[in-house]
Amino acid sequence: MRKIKRFFARHIGEFRIAPRRAEVAAALQTHFSLPAQPQLLLSGSRGHDSIYRVAHAGKTLGMLRLVNPYRKRKKPAANMPFVSVGTDRRAAREYEACQAGAAAGLTPNPVWHATDALCCDYMPLSPLHARLEKNGAAAWDLIVPVTQALRRLHALGVVHADVSLANTLGDDTLAQIVFVDFEYEPAPYIGAGAARLYDYLRLVESSWKFLPQDKRSLPQNWLALLSDIAREEGIVRADVAPLLPALSQLCAAGVIAQIENAL
Ligand SMILES: Nc1ncnc2c1ncn2[C@@H]1O[C@H](COP(=O)(O)OP(=O)(O)OP(=O)(O)O)[C@@H](O)[C@H]1O
Ligand SMILES: [Mg+2]
Numbered sequence: 001m002r003k004i005k006r007f008f009a010r011h012i013g014e015f016r017i018a019p020r021r022a023e024v025a026a027a028l029q030t031h032f033s034l035p036a037q038p039q040l041l042l043s044g045s046r047g048h049d050s051i052y053r054v055a056h057a058g059k060t061l062g063m064l065r066l067v068n069p070y071r072k073r074k075k076p077a078a079n080m081p082f083v084s085v086g087t088d089r090r091a092a093r094e095y096e097a098c099q100a101g102a103a104a105g106l107t108p109n110p111v112w113h114a115t116d117a118l119c120c121d122y123m124p125l126s127p128l129h130a131r132l133e134k135n136g137a138a139a140w141d142l143i144v145p146v147t148q149a150l151r152r153l154h155a156l157g158v159v160h161a162d163v164s165l166a167n168t169l170g171d172d173t174l175a176q177i178v179f180v181d182f183e184y185e186p187a188p189y190i191g192a193g194a195a196r197l198y199d200y201l202r203l204v205e206s207s208w209k210f211l212p213q214d215k216r217s218l219p220q221n222w223l224a225l226l227s228d229i230a231r232e233e234g235i236v237r238a239d240v241a242p243l244l245p246a247l248s249q250l251c252a253a254g255v256i257a258q259i260e261n262a263l
Pocket of ligand 2: 047166167180181
């Protein structure tokens with residue numbers, strides 16, 4: 001039933017955004033100097049916005065996020081440490097994050113933007129979530145390098161607020177790790193340290209249910225890394241408490257004290 005509802009909501013949202021989509025396609029035709037409008041092929045479906053692969057003559061030219069005010073999404077609960085970025089600022093938030101991260105290869109490079117849309121270079125990488133689903137036993141081999149990449153993203157002044165392996169792309173060797181989807185931001189009452197800590201903990205929280213039982217513990221190397229990062233980023237023990245409502249898996253697993261001890 002939920003799937004059917006989502007299907008209709010998605011199609012109604014796409015129908016209502018069609019006039020704006022046509023304007024954006026025209027603008028992208030000019031931007032890419034194309035003889036005809038590019039195809040906008042719907043790609044993502046779970047978020048607030050419409051995500052399209054921009055294609056022309058069999059080639060992918062970029063990935064487009066078009067803010068879609070007609071896609072009604074549930075607001076995060078008031079006790080969550082993150083909020084959805086408003087439709088008026090969403091494209092700007094994504095643009096700023098991508099501008100900051102692209103030079104270091106940590107986000108896609110923005111190539112065109114408008115107040116409600118952003119087109120980035122297409123990254124020939126795959127979402128790491130697929131690898132997690134395929135081989136949960138190797139989850140920490142993904143989480144540790146993604147934690148290190150997050151640390152580099154934070155050093156550029158960018159907090160993600162919705163980190164998961166589904167919003168992380170990588171190559172086979174994980175030499176390149178790229179973050180996408182900046183449609184949330186820290187809630188206004190969340191301090192800077194807690195906002196940064198949430199990125200690291202949400203990465204683990206969102207992966208937890210895909211871990212086999214014998215991997216559902218925090219490995220020493222990840223705890224040591226978190227400890228190092230906390231010192232560098234000014235994260236303290238008190239930053240954990242406001243994040244707990246969003247960390248139900250980690251709370252149920254009884255690993256919060258271990259995290260606090262690492263800080
Ligand atoms: N610049 C890019 N290069 C390559 N792939 C991308 C790029 N941007 C997004 N993607 C792909 O599109 C997917 C959806 O993007 P994003 O996470 O920003 O939107 P979403 O609304 O959360 O969509 P979804 O419902 O698929 O999670 C990503 O998981 C990734 O596979
Ligand atoms: Mg996403």
